Amino acid sequence: MAQSEHRKKHNRMAFVGTLAGGLAHEVRNPLSSMKVNLQLLRDDLTKPVPESAARLVRRVDVLEQAVRRLEEIVNDFLNYARGFDLERVPCNVNAVVEEVVLFVEPEAKHHKVSLRTAFDRDLPQAAIDKKYLQQALLNLLLNARQAIELGGKGGEIFVTTRAAKGQVVIEVTDTGPGIPADVLPRIFDVYFSTKKGGTGLGLPMAKRIAEEHGGALTVHTEEGKGTSFRISMPVVKRDEVR
Numbered sequence: 001m002a003q004s005e006h007r008k009k010h011n012r013m014a015f016v017g018t019l020a021g022g023l024a025h026e027v028r029n030p031l032s033s034m035k036v037n038l039q040l041l042r043d044d045l046t047k048p049v050p051e052s053a054a055r056l057v058r059r060v061d062v063l064e065q066a067v068r069r070l071e072e073i074v075n076d077f078l079n080y081a082r083g084f085d086l087e088r089v090p091c092n093v094n095a096v097v098e099e100v101v102l103f104v105e106p107e108a109k110h111h112k113v114s115l116r117t118a119f120d121r122d123l124p125q126a127a128i129d130k131k132y133l134q135q136a137l138l139n140l141l142l143n144a145r146q147a148i149e150l151g152g153k154g155g156e157i158f159v160t161t162r163a164a165k166g167q168v169v170i171e172v173t174d175t176g177p178g179i180p181a182d183v184l185p186r187i188f189d190v191y192f193s194t195k196k197g198g199t200g201l202g203l204p205m206a207k208r209i210a211e212e213h214g215g216a217l218t219v220h221t222e223e224g225k226g227t228s229f230r231i232s233m234p235v236v237k238r239d240e241v242r
C-alpha cells in the first residue's frame with residue numbers, strides 16, 4: 001500500500017517534471033523575442049534623432065504578440081496541469097457530438113474538408129461533462145482537419161457514435177496522410193508536435209479527458225489512408241439513469 005502511494009507520488013513528480021521542462025522550452029522563444037525587441041525599442045527611443053511613431057508602434061506590436069503567445073502557453077499549461085473538476089451528468093452523447101460538428105463545419109468547409117456523421121440513434125447514455133467532452137472532440141476534429149490540409153486536396157472527416165461492450169464509442173476518422181510509424185509512439189506526449197506553432201497539448205488533453213470519464217482514447221492509423229481516433233466511455237447503468 002505504502003509502496004504504491006510512493007510510486008504514485010513518484011510518477012506525479014516525474015510528470016510535473018516533464019511538463020515543466022516542456023513549459024520552459026515553450027516559453028523561451030517568446031521571451032527571447034521580447035528581449036530583443038525591448039532592446040531595439042530602447043535604442044529607438046534614445047536616439048538623438050527620434051524615430052517615427054510608426055516604427056515604435058511596430059516594435060510594440062511585436063512585443064504584444066509575444067505577450068499574447070506567453071499568455072496562451074501559460075493558459076494551455078494550466079488547463080492541462082490543473083486537476084480536472086468534472087461534473088458528469090447522464091447524457092445523450094449524440095446531441096453533444098452533433099453540436100461540436102455543427103460548430104466546426106463552416107471552418108472545415110472553408111478548408112475543403114467535408115464532415116459526415118453516422119450516429120447510433122439507440123445510443124445508451126453516458127455520464128459526461130459536456131464542456132470537457134466537447135473540448136476533447138474539438139481537439140480531435142482540429143487535428144483531423146489539419147492533417148487533411150497537409151495533403152492540400154481536401155478530404156473528409158467522418159464522425160460516428162455507437163455502443164460496444166458496455167461502452168459508448170465516438171470515432172473521428174479522417175482521410176489525411178496517416179501517422180508515420182516513428183511519430184505514432186509520441187503523439188500523446190505532452191508538448192510533442194510536428195506542426196509549426198503546434199502546442200502539442202491537444203491529444204494529451206483529449207486523452208486525459210477521456211480517462212477522467214472512466215474511458216480511453218485510442219488511435220488507428222494507416223499511412224497514406226488516414227487516421228481514426230476513438231473515445232470510449234462506460235455506458236450509464238440503468239439504475240443510474242435519471
Ligand SMILES: Nc1ncnc2c1ncn2[C@@H]1O[C@H](COP(=O)(O)OP(=O)(O)O)[C@@H](O)[C@H]1O
Pocket residue numbers: 139143144147174176177178179183187192193194195197198199200201202203204227
Ligand atoms: N488526425 C491526425 N493525422 C495525422 N497526425 C496527427 C493527427 N492527430 C494528431 N497527429 C499528430 O500528433 C501530433 C500531436 O497532436 P496534438 O497533441 O494535438 O498537438 P498539435 O496539434 O499542437 O501538434 C501532431 O503534431 C501530429 O503529428
Ligand SMILES: [Mg+2]
Pocket residue numbers: 139142143200201202203
Ligand atoms: Mg492538435
